[in-house]
């Protein structure tokens with residue numbers, strides 16, 4: 824399992840449909856392993872070639888068909904990087920004070936959980952991937 828790094832690859836630009844997603848547990852484990860190997864904070868399944876709405880978030884969170892159902896707070900800009908865009912940094916504005924997300928966990932149990940700060944940012948970055956959106960479309964170049 825390795826990371827797709829061509830930003831024009833259709834797997835990275837296509838909005839994945841919401842549908843029933845069954846993924847072998849070993850493939851979810853492989854996603855987590857891949858995320859850890861690259862010391863990433865998150866990974867979307869389509870970044871490693873699976874056309875499925877599944878993300879992993881450091882350290883061990885698995886989210887199947889994650890959807891942000893509400894957000895609270897003011898927009899905050901921070902820099903983001905992406906495994907699929909080596910060397911690219913973008914200033915991306917997102918609401919991260921509190922987001923509520925519904926998803927199914929690795930056992931397909933429906934969850935509704937609130938996240939904040941960096942985790943909220945990572946989840947939104949990874950959901951963007953599932954919608955075919957890269958940080959190059961989200962933010963300006965980071966200027967120090």
Ligand SMILES: [Zn+2]
Pocket residue numbers: 904905906907948952
């Ligand atoms: Zn990314």
